[in-house]
Amino acid sequence: MLSEKLSTPLQFEYYLTRALEEAYKVGQKPVEADMIENVLAKDINGLEPRLTRQGYNAKVLAELLNAKPREIKSFLSGQLSSGRTQELQSALLAAGIPL
Amino acid sequence: MLSDVRNYYGLARDFGQAGYFETEHSEQIVSELKLEIKAGKLVALSGIVGCGKTTMLRRIQEALSQDREILASKSLSLEKSQISLATLIMALFYDLATEKDFKIPTQPERRERALRDLIKKRQKPIALFIDDAHDLHGGCAQDED
Numbered sequence: 717m718l719s720e721k722l723s724t725p726l727q728f729e730y731y732l733t734r735a736l737e738e739a740y741k742v743g744q745k746p747v748e749a750d751m752i753e754n755v756l757a758k759d760i761n762g763l764e765p766r767l768t769r770q771g772y773n774a775k776v777l778a779e780l781l782n783a784k785p786r787e788i789k790s791f792l793s794g795q796l797s798s799g800r801t802q803e804l805q806s807a808l809l810a811a812g813i814p815l
Numbered sequence: 816m817l818s819d820v821r822n823y824y825g826l827a828r829d830f831g832q833a834g835y836f837e838t839e840h841s842e843q844i845v846s847e848l849k850l851e852i853k854a855g856k857l858v859a860l861s862g863i864v865g866c867g868k869t870t871m872l873r874r875i876q877e878a879l880s881q882d883r884e885i886l887a888s889k890s891l892s893l894e895k896s897q898i899s900l901a902t903l904i905m906a907l908f909y910d911l912a913t914e915k916d917f918k919i920p921t922q923p924e925r926r927e928r929a930l931r932d933l934i935k936k937r938q939k940p941i942a943l944f945i946d947d948a949h950d951l952h953g954g955c956a957q958d959e960d
Contacts (some may be wrong), residue, residue, distance in 0.1 A: 726866075729831050733829070736826075772865065
């Protein structure tokens, strides 16, 4: 389960530690899959976390796309219109940023 | 992780101290980077957050120190957006100066000449390492590590 959702050593270190700490609190040994599922961030591979892992936070994206930070936050949370979302996605791809 | 948790699950140490797992690919990257550094190139090591760039840089610095062919210098300043060329020059002075009470000249021309003389005096190539370089000077630099 971890290898399906996680990609970096830092993520494995963090989530393995979280899982053991949470399982310890309820005396679970060995740690079961549901415990791992509970500690994993629900949106771990969403657009915003993926871009942040690439070094593009909302501030950087706003500068790069010449947009307002508020609009970028709406874009990242999927609250922009489909037309504007498409525009920003195209701009990101044109800038060489993987989506 | 608390020691109670480690003991409960029979772990000798935290995951962060589990050691460095070297793949064939990572060994090749380190080898290539060392060659590029020895060739006197500007090298940018990039990758997603948490993939091991900083750890790899530390290993390369250790390897260079052991080889004794190249002197490794490192900018330690945490305020990356405030780092300027003067900051990097200062880092070089701190790492290369051999005299205990060495004073860095404040006048730019004199400072650069003093650095040049210091580099000559050390008689070895020097590699300057900058971690998190993507934030340098307001994000102008393109290299990440």
